[in-house]
Amino acid sequence: MTPFAELLERLVFTPGRLAKLALLRDYFTHTPDPDRGFALAAIAGDLSFTAAKPAMIRELVTARVDPTLFAWSYDYVGDLAETAALIWPGSRAGTAPRLSDVVSILSDTPKAALPAVVADWLDMCDASERLALLKLITGGLRVGASARLAKIALGEMAGVPADDIEEVWHGLQPPYGPLFDWLSGRAPKPDAAGAPVFRPTMLAHPLEETDAAALDWSAYRAEWKWDGIRVQLVATPQGRRLYTRTAEDISHGFPEILAAMEFHGVLDGELLVMRDGEVAPFADLQQRLNRKSPGPKMLKDFPAGVRLYDILFDGDEDLRALSFDDRRARLEAWFAHHQPARMDLSALIPFTAQADLAELRFGARAASIEGLMLKRGDSAYLAGRPKGPWWKWKRAPLTIDAVLMYAQRGHGRRSSIYSDYTFGLWREDGVLVPVGKAYSGITDQELAFIDRWVRAHTTSRFGPVREVEKGLVLEIAFDAAQRSNRHKSGVALRFPRISRIRTDKPAAEADRLDSLIARIPAGGPAKGEALVEEGD
Amino acid sequence: MSAPHPDTWLRVLPQGLYCEPGDFFIDPLRAVGHAVITHGHSDHARPGHGGVLATEATLAIMRVRMGEGAAGERQQPLGYRTPLDHRGVGITLVPAGHVLGSAQVVLDWQGSRVVVSGDYKRQPDPTCAAFEPVPCDVFVTEATFGFPVFRHPDPAHEIAKLLKSLTIFPERTHIVGAYSLGKAQRVIALLRAAGWDQPIFIHGALASLCALYEAHGVALGPLLPATGAAKDTLKGAIVIAPPAAAADRWSRRMNDPLIARASGWMRVRQRAKMAGVELPLVISDHADWDDLLRTVDETQAPEVWVTHGAEEALIHALSLRQIKGRPLSLVGYEDDEAPEETVAEPEA
Ligand SMILES: [Zn+2]
């Protein structure tokens, strides 16, 4: 438990990806089997216990601590497991149990005996270990690292590409003995034949003006680029999985899609919330992505679907070496044959010249369209981001002139710089209302300029946040504006970023909220429009 | 005749805690004619008093921090455990274990005894004399960490976390935010005890206090100024700085800095997160919950007055032990483990 608890604690406070990788590498290198395997399972979400309920924890604590003091402390700390971990009386009376022992004892202990077992463990642990233990056994563990990151760390440790680990991953169970045997050089690579493994995705480059000028447009096919998330559907006789394009397994979050995968094959498409074939704004999909296991109401109110645009395997036949045009023909034939529920097919957008597409792209203002995808008809499906075969041609961003309201220090390299900004627009009654936050888009010099400005114009401070005078106008670029009940302004911006600092503009002349609301499209995309997207 | 109850001769006035028969204040919150000072933290030791009675080390700290002129018109040093009679009030200073020179003020008046502890801790600390409990009728205590969730771990364990981090991130400069009086020197001493014998880099604001500690016999090992040090020499080095500087512009000149913070508040995740630190180290110069209660028990005081901090929970816990608790609600004592707001670095 000790190294695991230390790892969790460090990950919670470590914002940088490289630093997280270093912590994970260190942990996997120095922790013996099978503990590190169970830790990997905990990070991957494959290790969850629900035997211990919060009520049990509360009872254990209040049997030892005055209830008034416990209630005040809970109030102060704000988290039950953390309060219990900190307030548990007595200091470490022994050695914390090993993670693997916790796992095996939990699965062997009858429910009635559990409180005594847990109390014993808590006596043996220090505060960080108690917190890790309580989070683990109540199913409340949130690790500050994804499964993918852990696999990258393992790959770096063993000198193996992370995608090779993905390929064998789904044939294995915690604590993944064969995986660690292979990574330690004790055994050959485990055989994943037939397992529903993730296949590395093909990604597109953004199309810049110089690229567009040199493009042989007749060689390309066009599709809409929709605003969902890119997914890979994998179904084999051994199981079904839904992956993101970074190989995160999100199967549990989308049971209706899993249920509809009555086929064997690997398909590439866009995950969207769709109502009667109409795509809902990204905010709706976000609701689903936030839930690990959605309830019936969630499933009903935010129904998910997949818009298919590529086929990688038909059954166990690998189609990736075929050209896009050939795969497209296979996809259409496959779709006609299987007619899977909750899925529809991408349509290609017919065009004869670049000008046709430029016009379409310019006109694409529906909240759920990000732009266009261009794919070379003769290109094979290649892992990674090869330059040339696929382009994403995002529509030009919209912009508003907003007023800086709050600034917050960033993380990692930027932890000493005010680099996260909340900006607002003027309401009719002259009040400035926040409409969004932006973290990116400017150069280091511009960043330094805003940092200095923030420090010189602070009106109040709350922790790492400073409120500033309403005096600096920022031009904010964004992809779309959507209605939102969760924002005070009633509007949410998609991908807001700072495009420039408008020192030339007085704050009073910044944009009004009304003018932003006027730019919210009335509905989703019109029915019958070609509906394919390649999100990322 | 029975001894007078302490509340007949020790009162709370707007200036602070006042001993009437002796006509002096203890840690007054504004300038007064006569002050007894428990320790050198700026909320306890304020400038501009007439006469100041304190340990020699506390007086030296006051002179360094506020300059000769402001540290009291008449300074009177008093050694530990050396009773002094002042207008019939016995004044004795006893180690409080908080920072160098820190003292509890033991007051005896007509057979009744009050101990004003100032800030104190019970964990061992190589940089100052250890707290000694003194039996009394009223014990006046702080309650900075007066919540049962604050239970400080062994500081050696926290220092081990810092040293382990240096093996995982050997290129990164580890900047430890630590209050410049007491915490900084304690962290340095703990590092030395853990075997770290490389030079430790310090922020300019710490230089004079570190020198003062050294002059009082607290060995800190090789210290170098962090300002002006070449970026390369700071790779994998430990830098100690006041918390505000560690989290701010000053740290940008370091190499991919990793910001740590040594404070009792680091125990609670949300507070550590708000501080924006990457490596929280739970090292405190205040008594934790268990030690507050243990100390009250050891003084055998039937009544406890709480000067500042989370008094509500402590007074509730005392009532469960049949001890009478009274909040003094002295406004003006700050929490010296919270980040200092601004730290000017003196010219080198
Ligand atoms: Zn203090």
Ligand SMILES: [Zn+2]
């Ligand atoms: Zn204090």
